Amino acid sequence: MSDVFGVISPGPLTTVQDAGRPAFQHMGVPVSGAVDRYALRVANWLVGNAGGCAVLEATLAGVRLEVLAEADIALTGAASALTVNGVRAPGWASVRVRPGDVVDAGVPEDGCRSYLAVAGGIDVPPVMGSRATYLGGRLGGFNGRALEAGDVLRRGPAKLLDRPRCLPWFPLYGSTVVLRAVPGPQDGYFRSALETFFDSVFTVSAQANRMGYRLEGPVLAREPDAPASIVSEPIVAGNVQVPADGQAIILLNEQTLGGYAKIATVITPDLFKVAQAKPGDTVRFLPVTVAEAGAVARQWAAFLSEVQALLAG
Amino acid sequence: MREAFYDRPRFRACGDRALLAEYGTGIDLAVNRKVHAVAAALRERSLAGIEAVIPAYRNLAVIYDPIVVSFENLTAALTALESDLETAEPAEPRTVDIPVCYGGRFGPDLAFVAEHNQLTVEEVVRIHSQALYPIYAVGFAPGFCYLGGLDPRLHTPRLPTPRTRVPAGSVGIAEAQTGVYPSDSPGGWRLVGRTPLRLFNPSRADPFLYQAGDQIRFVPVSEPDFHRLRAAEEP
Numbered sequence: 001m002s003d004v005f006g007v008i009s010p011g012p013l014t015t016v017q018d019a020g021r022p023a024f025q026h027m028g029v030p031v032s033g034a035v036d037r038y039a040l041r042v043a044n045w046l047v048g049n050a051g052g053c054a055v056l057e058a059t060l061a062g063v064r065l066e067v068l069a070e071a072d073i074a075l076t077g078a079a080s081a082l083t084v085n086g087v088r089a090p091g092w093a094s095v096r097v098r099p100g101d102v103v104d105a106g107v108p109e110d111g112c113r114s115y116l117a118v119a120g121g122i123d124v125p126p127v128m129g130s131r132a133t134y135l136g137g138r139l140g141g142f143n144g145r146a147l148e149a150g151d152v153l154r155r156g157p158a159k160l161l162d163r164p165r166c167l168p169w170f171p172l173y174g175s176t177v178v179l180r181a182v183p184g185p186q187d188g189y190f191r192s193a194l195e196t197f198f199d200s201v202f203t204v205s206a207q208a209n210r211m212g213y214r215l216e217g218p219v220l221a222r223e224p225d226a227p228a229s230i231v232s233e234p235i236v237a238g239n240v241q242v243p244a245d246g247q248a249i250i251l252l253n254e255q256t257l258g259g260y261a262k263i264a265t266v267i268t269p270d271l272f273k274v275a276q277a278k279p280g281d282t283v284r285f286l287p288v289t290v291a292e293a294g295a296v297a298r299q300w301a302a303f304l305s306e307v308q309a310l311l312a313g
Numbered sequence: 314m315r316e317a318f319y320d321r322p323r324f325r326a327c328g329d330r331a332l333l334a335e336y337g338t339g340i341d342l343a344v345n346r347k348v349h350a351v352a353a354a355l356r357e358r359s360l361a362g363i364e365a366v367i368p369a370y371r372n373l374a375v376i377y378d379p380i381v382v383s384f385e386n387l388t389a390a391l392t393a394l395e396s397d398l399e400t401a402e403p404a405e406p407r408t409v410d411i412p413v414c415y416g417g418r419f420g421p422d423l424a425f426v427a428e429h430n431q432l433t434v435e436e437v438v439r440i441h442s443q444a445l446y447p448i449y450a451v452g453f454a455p456g457f458c459y460l461g462g463l464d465p466r467l468h469t470p471r472l473p474t475p476r477t478r479v480p481a482g483s484v485g486i487a488e489a490q491t492g493v494y495p496s497d498s499p500g501g502w503r504l505v506g507r508t509p510l511r512l513f514n515p516s517r518a519d520p521f522l523y524q525a526g527d528q529i530r531f532v533p534v535s536e537p538d539f540h541r542l543r544a545a546e547e548p
Contacts, residue, residue: 022376025367026352027521028452127515137455137496139515185325185333231340232450232459234367234374236331257369257452265328290384293329297379 004118004155006066007147008102013059013210016122016141016153019052020253021130031237031253032132032140035210036113036275038171039077041304043117045311046074046094046165048158053121054131056147058114060278062105063147065116067097072119072161078276079114079170081106093166111173111276120158135210136254165311173276179250179266180288180296181240185233186261189226190242196220197240197263202248202283212241212251213274215283219246220263232259238266238274240285250274267293269300317341322395324388329379330364332387335372342461344371345449346406349526350398351391360390368525369450370459408445409523411493411508413484413531414539415441419507426469426486426503438533440464441505446491446529456495456513456521460529463491475501482508484531509534509543517547 007014019040020033034040034057041051056063062081072094075082079091083104089095091114097103105114124131124142133141142151187194202217220242222228228244235241239251241260250266251258252274264285266274277283288296317337325333334351337344352368355375362382367374375387415438416423427434446460453459463486471487476499479485483494485502494500495513508531514520523529534542 022365024455024520025365025376026451026525027455028457029455128520139455182326182328185327231370232452233333233369233372234327234331236327236374236376238328255453256367257450262327265326265331267329269329290326290329294379294383297329301380 002154003068003152004071005103005153006068007149007151007153008064008066009149010147010151011058011061011063011105014063014147015057015133015135016054016124016131016147017057017133018054018131020132021128021134021140024128025234025256028256029128029137029139030134030256032134033130033253034115035252036077036115036272038272038304039113039115039275042092042167042307042311043074043076043115044121045308046076046092046167047072047117047119048161049117049119049121051308053117053156054124055118055122056116056153058105058116060112061107062114063116064102064104067099067101067103068152069155070096070098070160071155071158073097073103074117074165075105075114076117076170077114078108078111078173079105080108080110090166092170094161094164096160096164112278113275118155118158119161120156123154123156134254167307167311171276173273175278175281177273177277177281177283179270179273179283179285180293181238181264181266181285182288182290182293183264184262185265186230187263189222189261190220190263191223193220193222194263197248198285198287200284204277204279204281204283206279208277208279210252211254212249213277215248215250217248220248221246222261226261229259230261232257236265238268238271240264240266267296269296317344318347322391324391326384327374330376332375332377332384333372334375334391337371340370340449340461342447345447346403346526347398348373350401350403351394353404353526354394354398369452406447407523407527408530409527410530410532411510412534412538412542413442413506413508414534414536415506417536419539420484420505422472422485422503423505426467426505429469430466432466437467437505440467441491442531442533444530448523448525448527448529451525454496454498458492458523458525458529460490460492463489465489467491469503471501472503475499479504480507482510482512484508506531507539509539509546511546514547
């Protein structure tokens with residue numbers, strides 16, 4: 001346990017996140033955690049951590065840190081603008097840094113969120129089984145809040161890697177996102193709007209954050225006999241909620257119950273694309289059945305195992 | 314069976330990792346008890362592949378790993394549960410006592426609630442603390458209870474302008490609902506009192522004092538008792 005980073009500048013929003021806090025959803029505690037779970041895992045694997053260790057999640061314009069201890073770090077997600085002491089360094093790869101170095105996630109040309117892992121993991125006290133920051137509840141992470149300039153972060157026990165690690169490929173997010181979604185649970189409220197939903201192009205609005213992504217596009221009208229709201233029911237990440245104004249919102253992992261109807265639900269393996277979409281990007285939805293989604297889940301799990309095996313020491 | 318119940322549960326997909334099982338229409342105590350009985354049975358059986366069970370008013374979400382268990386397997390398991398639950402004796406809900414110091418600085422709107430309903434302050438306290446309030450669901454914020462059972466004689470409109478900060482433990486009334494704020498938050502409920510208990514304490518071994526399906530009873534306490542109970546709470 002030692003100091004590893006001093007925060008010079010946190011950018012617009014940098015929080016400590018891990019694989020989340022799923023065990024208390026029935027008590028109103030949302031899952032939270034990294035929005036892009038793929039980038040979370042790969043960042044950790046690159047530095048020899050378990051996939052769910054705590055990392056820093058930075059948004060859009062990066063985070064700048066002073067290194068306080070020799071360490072292996074890795075930046076994934078929106079990782080195209082990483083510099084160490086002003087010199088470009090590779091994303092999706094382990095990078096050895098030394099005390100006094102300045103690490104800057106920069107302003108990425110591609111994607112929205114970057115994930116900075118350090119060997120040993122970011123060490124903040126676990127709260128209810130997780131180090132994830134739940135901003136709405138001022139819970140977990142670094143004192144329940146976003147990082148600020150002057151904060152000092154510690155890491156867990158770690159040793160240096162024997163050799164550098166890198167992934168020979170990385171995702172290009174682009175500005176057009178296709179999300180596979182299972183209709184429902186309230187697709188019956190939107191029988192005639194479903195076609196519009198799956199045929200239209202939506203734009204990510206400026207109201208896009210860790211809570212959810214509000215989209216702009218054609219109005220998704222409810223059937224005349226469908227009520228404006230429903231009896232509050234459980235919410236999962238990927239639910240596409242349609243409030244009275246007919247504009248869709250993709251919900252993420254920051255709430256547990258809600259009273260708006262959901263036209264469709266984005267499948268879990270595609271949620272990283274939402275995490276990396278920026279205001280102004282376009283979104284389309286592709287319908288899949290539960291059985292098809294199950295097949296995708298199996299392929300995705302197999303792919304993750306390959307990546308993990310590739311990066312194993 | 315009451316009319317509010319469906320003949321058989323309705324199952325709906327909620328993406329690739331969640332199933333919604335729905336047991337009836339609207340907000341109904343018997344339907345809600347069924348939801349919590351199913352949730353308890355699922356937790357007890359700990360079926361492979363189930364990662365979380367989240368009960369609400371009339372349905373529950375089962376979060377599952379589609380690699381381990383399919384949607385069809387789960388609906389079959391939930392259907393099989395039906396006959397087991399039919400023969401089982403319905404469990405009596407647990408009652409959790411929440412001490413409340415009514416009025417004064419802890420309940421600045423108690424007089425308004427009394428006046429609005431043409432009652433005395435004492436009558437409001439008596440009516441409010443005599444009822445058993447079923448916890449239909451917990452959500453919106455950690456430990457926030459959606460309670461049923463508020464006596465119609467106490468129904469009171471919200472504040473025209475919400476307070477920017479309501480202290481944790483405040484007990485309020487809004488329209489046909491009553492409830493307690495588990496954490497400091499903004500809010501527009503009429504505040505009638507405050508509990509000295511910490512309803513949500515993330516550093517306690519069990520962060521919560523109740524769960525959905527339990528019922529709450531508010532027990533009036535004096536201000537000295539409030540301070541004594543408060544002092545006994547873990548920080």
